[in-house]
Amino acid sequence: MSGIWIYSEDSMIAKELLTVGLALKVSMGKSVGVITLASEEQDAFIAAGADKVCILKGQNPWPESYAGAVADFLSKEQASVLLVGGTLRGKDLAAKVAAILKTGLVTDALTVGYVNNGIETTRLIYGGLAIRTEAVSLPAFVTVPPRTYTEAPAMAGRQGEIFTVEVDNTASGVSVSNVCPIIREGADISTASRVIGVGRGFSKKEDLAMAEKLAQAIGAEIGCTRGIAEDSHWLPSERYIGISGQKVKAELYLAAGISGQVQHVVGVRDSKIIVAIDTNEKAPIFAAADYGIVGDLYEVLPLLAEAIEKK
Template sequence: MSLVIHGENPETIIRIAGAARRFFPDSPAQAVCLAPPGDEELRRLGGAGVETVHVLPENLTSQGPAVVVAALAMAVAKLGASTILLSATKYGREIGPRLAQRLGGSYATECIHVESVGEGLLVKRLVLGGAYQASLQLNARPYVIGVQAVADSAGGGAGIPRLERLDVDVDAPKIELLEVVKPEASHVDLERAEFIVGVGRGFKRREDLSMAEELARILGAELGCSRPVSGDLKWMSEDRHIGLSGKRVRPKTYLALGISGQIQHLVGIRDSKLIIAVNTDPNAPIMAESDYAVVGDIYKIVPPLIERLREKLGRR
């Protein structure tokens, strides 16, 4: 099997490579990047099993997704790839279907398991908000698959990959891109965090999040949130959103404050080793999924908890 992985940036590609090694341990991977990776990123790509990194011409993304898809299609044809792994992110969901259609192949996203079956691929993907898993067999090559990117693990790879320029000739875009607005970076890496404090609609005002921020600081934890906090209220940035359409996390401890726990959020935290929830509603879905469930008001529980931790840990 000829395997190509692609993502919106080197960090995402590294994580897709981790999934590729898990699904196809005997198949060496080639990466196609929009920008050249740095030395450390190149080393980590090698550790994840990537043998060659192909870099596309610069400024493709500034010309819109249609141009990126055209360039990727040419790259896949040049490399003779039968399987293309993308991230199950907004970028991957925008690029993936177009790429599969252009190549005349198959497409599936939100895949949590992939294996070869006969002349095709069997994939398992999350459906209905993550409440169920569906098994699909893909028969039309090439296979374009969106996978949940995971944190890379060092070692066991192919050494330092070769870095090569990949020339492709694409037509000028038919749609003029007027402006690109980059979101403000928060430098948060929830997927790697060992302790996460998650906040939900139980917080009444934006400024009240400060007590969750202080609790996270004392505990040495990252701060995440449910979809309403980032998507509806805009109290936190999208890169802190945990759930089916956000980040999938696997911390040692996840502390949920004022989160009811709809299925989309539970999908994002299901790999946590320990879940602690604080909620006024004993029947909230997250309470049944928690290892420890505290029925109470976060406004009455969190402040004294902060003071107690300060005393015990000596952190001010």
């Protein structure tokens, strides 16, 4: 079997997967390639470490219509590993390709390694309460959630092979009559460098203004717990941070009035610095925090905002 291949309809995620692919390249001694629909990114993939870039060129604009073409290509290449960006579309395509090729598939892997001539992965189970280790024989397909890894850095002067594969994907069996994009409010918190999370410690929606004032002072975005978004509807659902919501990898994450159940902590634990504010000194959030303030957020937040604004 030959080659490690990466696919994502999102080029940024493909560059993140190159970080994993390059590590596998060292341990497996195989080349790394990227399968893409974005021809404009071909040079960027080579610079980020890809040895080969395969550009799929078809008539259908929908990424999921390329599952058959990806399966055919991997079969001809006798691919050892396929790493797929774990978006909704990516997981849909990965499942279809794995079914066509009758290959093992692990979804939502947090780590991917080459062990005992196979691929070993870890992923969260039971709502983040445990980590499961799974081993898959080659060829192995794995989906990796976005932002699990940082993008592979570009290296000047790298050379690689770039080629195009013509695809007939007109007969998808699905016709799209209308597209209604999701209207998002504010910035994407999953990419924010500073985030303030708000929880049930706030008594009413109007009190969120305290967190917003502090966020403005430090240049942060506002996130929240599931209860704030889906039960109280104080903030839009794209602000919800947790195992089934957004995951943030911020330089600074400040949790205000959040008890810190595991479902929320899973969404923030990759942040560089976590600061927690809660009146309950035994709140689980303090176990995940680098710094903790045991106090009333109604007193602490205004004081923090005032101190920062004076600087």
